[in-house]
Amino acid sequence: MSIHAVSPLFVGRARELATLGDALARSRAGSSSTVLVGGEAGVGKTRLIREFTGHGAADTRVLVGGCLELGTEGLPFAPFTAVLRGLVRELGRDAVAELVPGGNARALARLLPEFGEPGKDGPEARARLFEQMLGLLERLAEERPVVLIVEDAHWADRSTRDLLTFLIRYQRTAARLLIAVTYRTDELHRNHPLRPLLAELGRVEWVTRAELRRLTRREAVALAAGILRHEPAAATMDLIYARSEGNPLFVEALLSESGGDEALPESLRDLLLAGVERLPEETQELLRVASAGGQRIEHALLSAVAGLDENALSRALRPAVAGNVLVVDGEGYSFRHALIREALHDDLLPGEHIRLHTRYAEALERDLTILPAPRGAIELAHHWHSAHDSTWALASAWHAASAARKSTAYDEQLRMLSRVLELWDQVPDAAERIGGDRIDVLRQTATVAHLAGEYERSIAMATAALADLDHDADPIRSATLLRQRGLTRYDLSRPGHVEDLRRAAALVPADQPKLRGQVLESLSRMLHRPEDQPERQATARLAMEIGHEVGDINVETHALITYTWGHARYSDMDTQLESFARARRIAHGGDAYNALMRCAISESDALEGAGRHERAAQVAREGAEGARQYGLARTSGTFLAINLAEPLVSLGRWDEALQVIEHALDLAPPAPYRASLQGFAADIALARGQFDRAERLLAASRSVLSRGSFRDQTTLPHLCREIRLPQACGQLEQAVETAARALEEHDLASSSRYAWPVLVTIAQLVSAVVPAGRPLPGEGGQGAAGPLARLALSLLPRLRAFGQELVADGELQQAHRLMFTALTGPLAGSTAGSTAGSTAAAAAPEPDGEAVAWRVKASDLAAGAWEALREPYAEAQCLVPAAQAAFAAGDRQGAAARLTRARDLARELGATPLLEQLDVFGRRARIGGGTPEGPDGQPLGLTARELEVLREVTNGRSNREIAETLVISIKTVSVHVSNILAKLGVATRGEAAATAHRLRLFD
């Protein structure tokens, strides 16, 4: 019997095979899925996968990559490099390159040098790499189903984990892709980084988890029989089962050690080593050497480290392969089981350990190309580090850092740079070794930490470097560091970013035009406040010129876009559009995709702000398509989805907008983008009367917005929703209070584009609480009298003052202004007439003829403005007061015409609450159709009594109070209430009250 015999027979695991088989069947049918296979070491994860791909997945393309252990962490992207290498071997480099989206495989060069030199690495480099990998899998899966196997994820480093998570999250965009991940559960200590990841992935709908248990006794007997080729004696089996506890690797080892009947070593480790100890001494020595090289070792490296000639090496290797301790694996060898290597490595004496790692390091120093880049540099750093040689550990970590950067393994790079910093004081000539001083290392660390998303660390590193620098003596590095820190602070919305950039701009010498252009460009982008406008324009202009002179296309185009924005007026779009076109031409010429994306974002936003919704949607859509091609669908692409959703909402193309939003949310965009997308979805839900949904969406974006400081473009639309939702649900007090706070706390003058909708929202709220023509408190009226109406009315002077002062730049803002005026009465200089207003706002107790005529005219003007802008919802909203005023003026026909138009628009949009409001008005005024009335002429089929009860419910009364007021029994009240809820199709008293408010049943 051979040592460590492996059973040819595969036992048990029917359920796990079925799980994998089901997942594959789903993937085959177009619903890609993932199975996470966990289990202790040796329990049979790899074997299970092998059996599955060998039989169940015969017609598929199987791609396998394993995570490699290296020190305490793994080798960055190792499984994916292995997968790519396998593909290149099978299909050839060019065929693989053709499969990448856009046919440009340069991003893959970050994983495999065969693809050439990677392009420039900007912050998007990593996003592109991820997208290209996914794109490649998508294309492969079009041919035939793909099974991607990532083994031993417990050793995955963060870069590998990130890419794996990304692929799993987005795998649904690739039909027919099954991902299987194996990991050791016994390695997952409490703080193991895979733990939270597994929990997170476990919640993804298409991810299943399979836990491999130990074998049952019956299965263990079958396994033993498979190895022994006969059924073992029951007593032997008892012993083996008791010792192995059903772990198949253990069963194998026990059997190969003794056939089951000799005295057995105590632990699995000893068992595994016992197998090795029977090999010739020179083979054992070679295995010890190999154990320091990792789970898989290249032949060339082993030969270099072992210092044996080919013959001697073969002689020593043969028994290890024959004895099934090593297996031949491509151009190298793997330990048959990782535990054997671990046992061997753990058994090394400390001196031996250091000596061996030194030998590896020296062999790699002699010829780094023994290993494919970037592995050579990274493994070299590992061996010097394990050899405890500070000097070489420092130097090699520095080189490994730049190798890691190439593959966008930012975390690995960060770790290497941190190691350099840690060792710095122990190496007297560190600066000469790396050709730079400690400040250079800190500077690089700050940059990489930023890229890795470790903002705090980035700021700390830059601050430490700045503290050590003499700014006057070293202005270039000071300026670079200040810029870096400013950019990071800006990303974190931390104060001090503008100051950092201003200082950098003051420091950067004139003979450094490239750096100067970058600093000025960054500075110009951060100057948002109105009072900084002149500085921003001057800075952007200068940056633009410098960028042009030095040929820095990124600086030139970004500065041009900033400049264009800076003096943009929505009323003068043509100049702006020309500038955007110019920026786009320049960016195109230099393949500056980051600038191209910004151009699409800025232009679509400018168009939307000018009310050119169709064109805005088109630019955003084209930009999103570009983002997909550049491999930036999830970053710039989702931002552009916001800019596409916004005009679609304006245009009333709500279903289309919802599709765009849903698709973008599927891509799991960054939280602030998500909040904006959810905001638009909430707008639609509100207008369609889906208040629970609106509340959920609003709660989600609220929680994001509470965690940072955001600009007006995000906060003000959110504010409108925070007022409209309670208003729509009948919680008028809350709505009015929020509105009052908004007028107190927000600087509405700073951004007219986003301030106008707030003013309109509050004006609509006030006129809902105190409708036009209603007697005012203290003037004999009853319904609206009270603290709420008073509070609402008290908002008016301030509201009108804001409206008076706020500029209305461009047609969109002018439409808002007209709508605002129609609701609150004429503003000075308004085109809609100059007589005193007659709305609640103007506090007219009775609508006299002139005032009513003014209202008709003002509302019509607003509706017409919205019609011209093709915003049906806003138009329909303006038609309500227009119809009401026309009716009040005695123009029944005119009222009916407006009502019909509004109703058509609202129906088309599915804007149920507005439709109901129109119906109620139509029914009351007896014009047009309307809400079906009950047999006794009451609205919504409610009886007169039910209507009375509903009025009390709407006033917030309890059943007992209602019973007292109406002098009926509590029981009767509760029967009425149930009937009311049923007739209104609502679930709670609150919702019933909301419906009553909405329909103005008791106005």
Ligand SMILES: Nc1ncnc2c1ncn2[C@@H]1O[C@H](COP(=O)(O)OP(=O)(O)OP(=O)(O)O)[C@@H](O)[C@H]1O
């Ligand atoms: N169901 C099975 N039937 C027969 N042999 C098995 C079975 N499961 C595992 N084995 C054998 O047990 C040994 C260990 O299994 P395997 O290498 O798959 O474990 P693993 O879970 O992948 O361990 P590790 O976590 O160390 O990678 C192998 O030699 C394998 O052939």
Ligand SMILES: [Mg+2]
């Ligand atoms: Mg395994």
